[in-house]
Amino acid sequence: MNIKISIALIMCLINFYTPSLDTPTSYPFTVQISGQGDKSIIFIPGFASSGEVWKDTVKQFESNFTCHILTMAGFAGAAPQSPITFEHWKSQIANYIKNENIEGLILVGHSMGGGLAMAIAADYPELIEKIVIVDALPALMALTNPEFKSNNNLDCSEQVKHFQEMSNQQFYEMQKSSMPILMANVEMHDTVLGWSMASDRETFAKMYCDFSNTDLRSRLNRIECPTLVLLESYFVNFKPAIEEQYKELKTGQFRYANKGLHFIMYDDVDWYLNELNQFITAY
Known part of the structure; x- marks a missing residue:
């Protein structure tokens, strides 16, 4: 596989709004609420990202929906909290x-x-009406390693040690080198890079390790709600492998962006907002 896409797949594992709700310390995230409406949207950012990544998206929906924008604990300046696991x-x-x-x-x-x-949609189907998946796969590592299987006894201590021992400059250079692979919109590179630099290093390392080990393929047949999957343009080259990963998702609609990379909301804005709007507002 092209080394560029391999690195990008790994690195994609890697507060504009004023908070209007102080979430209890038991929640491993902060919540910012914007807009109003009988229906609600919860926006969950990606690895090491701030809820600010949804800023322009929220503007499109806050007049008709109550929008809950999360920033996960330990990422983008949010206070870290244990345990640090995907589950x-x-x-x-x-x-x-x-x-x-x-x-x-x-x-x-x-x-x-x-x-x-x-x-969440698989394990708590009664809670969810629709989901939108923006450039994510059920088993990220399986795209480059078809034989990938989760390790139930995974030990992340070496990765944590490695990330914690890196100097700030080394960590900065590593993250900076990934920006052109993740995002074509160079104007947003510094913003996204800043979120990584503001992230807690232990959280970064543990979640990098844990999410790399996550495989959701066997859960997809439990998703009952309509699902929209938006994928970056380059992923069209891996369509058979992606469709194989998603084969148990019976409620999915799949769309590939016309241009850009992993941060679709910055790279193919009009297409992304149009697809999102059509899906969310359809009844």
């Missing part, structure tokens, strides 16, 4: 939905956030 974050987002009595809910997730949206 804990999944279950706590579900608890937030139940505790806040959020109904008519649409989940929108980018990258790792798309994985969380899939997992």
Whole structure:
């Protein structure tokens, strides 16, 4: 496989709004609420990203929907919190939905956030009305390694040690080198890079390791709600492998962007907003 796409797939694992809701410390995320409406949308950002990544998206929907914008603990300046695992974050987002009595809910997730949206819709189908997955796969590592299987006894200590021992300059250079692979819109490189630099290094390392080990393929047949999957333009070259990963998702609509890379909301703005609007507002 082309080394460029291999690196991009790995690195994609890697506060504009004033908070209007102070979330309890039990939740491993902060929440910012914008807009109003009988129906709600929860926006989940990707790895090491701020909820600010949804800024322009929220503007399109806040007049008719109550928008809950998450920033996960330890990412983009948000205070870190243990335990740092994909499954804990999944279950706590579900608890937030139940505790806040959020109904008519649409989940929108980018990258790792798309994985969380899939997992929530599969494990708590009664809570979700629709989901949108923005450039995420059920098993990211399986795209480059068809024999990939999750390790139930995964030890992330070496990766944590490696990331924590990196100097700030080394970490900066590593993250900076990934920007052209993740995003064509150079005007947003510094913003996204800043989110990574503001992230807690232990959280970064543990979630990088844990999400790399995540495989949601066997859960997809439990998703009952309509699902829109938006994928970056380059992924059309891997369409058979992607469709194989998603074969158990019976409710999915799949769309490939016309241009751009992983951060579709910055690289193919008009196409992305049009697809999102058609899906979310359809009844």
